[in-house]
Amino acid sequence: xxxxxxxxxxxxxxxxxxxxxxCAHCDNQNYRFDLPKKYAVRFLGACANAGIKRVGFSGGxxxxxxxxxxxxxxxxxxxxxxxxxxxxxxxxxxxKKELLSTLRRIFRAGYDGDICIxxxxxxxxxxxxxxxxxxxxxALWKRPDLISIAAVxxxxxxxxxxRLEKLAKLxxxxxxxxxxxxxxxxxxxxxxxxxxxxxxxxxxxxxxxPWDGKWFRDDFCKGPGNVFxxxxxxxxxxxxxxxxxxxxxxxxxIKHDTVQKLLSNAQKNRFIxxxxxxxxxxxxxxxxxxxxRFPGKTxxxxxxxxxxxxxxxxxxLKSALKS
Numbered sequence: 001x002x003x004x005x006x007x008x009x010x011x012x013x014x015x016x017x018x019x020x021x022x023c024a025h026c027d028n029q030n031y032r033f034d035l036p037k038k039y040a041v042r043f044l045g046a047c048a049n050a051g052i053k054r055v056g057f058s059g060g061x062x063x064x065x066x067x068x069x070x071x072x073x074x075x076x077x078x079x080x081x082x083x084x085x086x087x088x089x090x091x092x093x094x095x096k097k098e099l100l101s102t103l104r105r106i107f108r109a110g111y112d113g114d115i116c117i118x119x120x121x122x123x124x125x126x127x128x129x130x131x132x133x134x135x136x137x138x139a140l141w142k143r144p145d146l147i148s149i150a151a152v153x154x155x156x157x158x159x160x161x162x163r164l165e166k167l168a169k170l171x172x173x174x175x176x177x178x179x180x181x182x183x184x185x186x187x188x189x190x191x192x193x194x195x196x197x198x199x200x201x202x203x204x205x206x207x208x209x210p211w212d213g214k215w216f217r218d219d220f221c222k223g224p225g226n227v228f229x230x231x232x233x234x235x236x237x238x239x240x241x242x243x244x245x246x247x248x249x250x251x252x253x254i255k256h257d258t259v260q261k262l263l264s265n266a267q268k269n270r271f272i273x274x275x276x277x278x279x280x281x282x283x284x285x286x287x288x289x290x291x292x293r294f295p296g297k298t299x300x301x302x303x304x305x306x307x308x309x310x311x312x313x314x315x316x317l318k319s320a321l322k323s
Contacts, residue, residue, distance in 0.1 A: 004220050006238055006266045006276045010054040010084060010227045011047050013040060014240075015068045017232055019061040019089070035232045037068055041075045043254035047228065048079040050259045056084035056113070058240060060232070063092045066102050070109040083113025087150070090117040090133040091125035099136055107140045116148045116194075119163055121156035127163065131170035138189060145190045154198035155208045164193065199241070199302045210303045211296030218279030219301065226276075228262065230254055236262055238272050241302040246309040248272075270321035271309070280304055286320040287312065 015035040044055065055076050062069060069086070076083065093099040115137060117130060134147050151160050161175075164184065168175040173186040184191040198208055221239055229237040229244065234255040237244040249272065251265040266272050274283055280301055284294070292312065298304050308317060 004277045006226065006263070006272060008047075008052060008226055008228045008238070008263075010056060011044060011052060012056045012058055012084075012227045012229045012240055013062075013068075013072065014058045014060060014229065014231050015040070015062055015065040016060040018064050019059060019092075033232050034065055035068065035230065035234065037071045039234055039254050040068070040072055040230070043228075043230065043259075044072060044075050044081070045079060046259045048076075048081055052081075052228070052259075054082045054084050056086070058087045058229075061089060061092045062086055063088050063102060066105055069111070070105050073106065073109040073111040077110045083111060085114040085116045085148070086111070087116050087118065088133075089123050089125050089130075090119075091129035093129070093133070096132065096136075099133060103137055103140055112141075114148055115146055116150050118151070119149050119160075119167060120151040120153075121159035121163065122152055127167050127170055130167060134171060134189070134191075144188060145192075147189065147191050149184070149191055149193045151193055151195050152198050153195040197300055197302075199300055199306065210298050210300060210307075211294075212299055213297050214299045215281070215297045216299050216301040216304060218281050220279055221276055238266055238276075241305060246306075248309050271317070274321055275305065280308070283308065283317075283320055286323050287316065290316060290320060292316065 013035065017033060055072065057069060057072075063086070073083070093102065117133070119125075119127070119130065137146055138144065149164070151164065153160065164182075165175045168184040171184065171186070171189065173184050173189060173191075176183050176185060182193040182195075184193070199210075221241075227238070227240060229240045231237065234253045235250055236252050236254060236257070237249045238251055239249070248269070251269060251272065252262045257265070266276075284304070287308075288294075294307075298307075
C-alpha cells in the first residue's frame with residue numbers, strides 16, 4: 001500500500017498582492033502589503049536545512065518586488081537550492097529602461113530558473129509589452145527555453161488561442177502543436193505552453209459552470225500541492241490552489257512557526273491530511289452517506305476542494321473527516 005502524506009518539496013513565495021492587471025477570473029486583493037525579506041530569508045534557510053531544495057515566486061506580480069526577488073535569489077544560491085519559476089504577466093513595466101534594469105538585477109543576482117508568463121483570454125495585458133519582455137529576457141539569459149506560458153482553459157478558449165497566435169507573430173515565431181503539446185518557437189526560442197483548468201470560484205463563477213457532469217480523478221494534490229505556499233502576510237498554505245484562502249488551509253506562519261511545526265500542523269489538520277493521504281473522493285462519499293447532496297459532478301478537483309471548504313457546514317465536514 002502506498003503511504004502518502006504532505007511532503008513539501010518546494011517553497012513558493014507570493015511576496016505581494018500588488019498587480020498591474022485586474023483579471024476577470026482573479027479575486028486577488030490588490031492592497032499594498034509585501035512580505036518582509038527578513039522573514040522570508042530566515043524561512044528559506046530553515047527549509048534548506050530541512051532538505052527542501054526548490055524555490056519559486058508567484059503573486060500578485062512578483063516583478064513589482066525586485067528587491068525581494070534579488071535577496072531571495074542570492075540567499076537560495078548560498079544554500080545551493082534550485083529555482084523553479086517566476087510567475088508573471090510580463091507587462092508590469094512602464095518603460096523599456098525599467099524592464100531592462102529590473103531583469104539585469106535579477107540576472108546578476110544569479111537567478112537561473114524559468115520565467116512563466118500568463119497569457120490567455122483573461123490576462124488582457126498588452127502583448128507587445130509581453131513580446132518585448134521575452135526578447136529582453138532571452139538576450140540576458142541566452143537560454144532559448146527560458147520562457148514558458150501558462151494559459152487558463154475551460155472558458156473563452158478561442159480568444160486564448162488567438163492571443164497566443166498574436167504573441168507568436170509578434171515574436172516572428174510560430175504557434176505549433178505536436179503530440180507533446182503546444183509551443184511558440186523559432187530558431188532562437190522555444191516556449192512551451194502549459195494549460196491550467198479554470199477553477200470557477202469567486203468572480204470566475206460567472207465564466208463557467210463548475211458542475212460539468214464528470215467526477216475528477218484524485219491526484220492527492222501532486223499538481224498544485226506539496227509546497228509551502230507563503231502569502232504576503234507570512235501565512236503558509238499547503239498548496240497554491242484557488243481555494244486556499246479559506247482558513248481551513250492555514251498551517252501557520254513563517255513569522256513564528258518552525259518548519260517542523262508547520263509539518264506537524266498540516267498532519268494534525270484532518271482536512272489537509274485526508275486530501276494528501278486518501279484524496280477527496282472518500283470525503284465526498286462520506287458526506288453523501290451523511291446526507292449531503294452536491295449540485296452535480298465536477299471534473300475540477302481544485303474547485304471541489306474549494307466547495308468543501310466554503311459550502312459544507314464545518315460540523316458536518318468534521319464528522320466526515322473522522323471516519
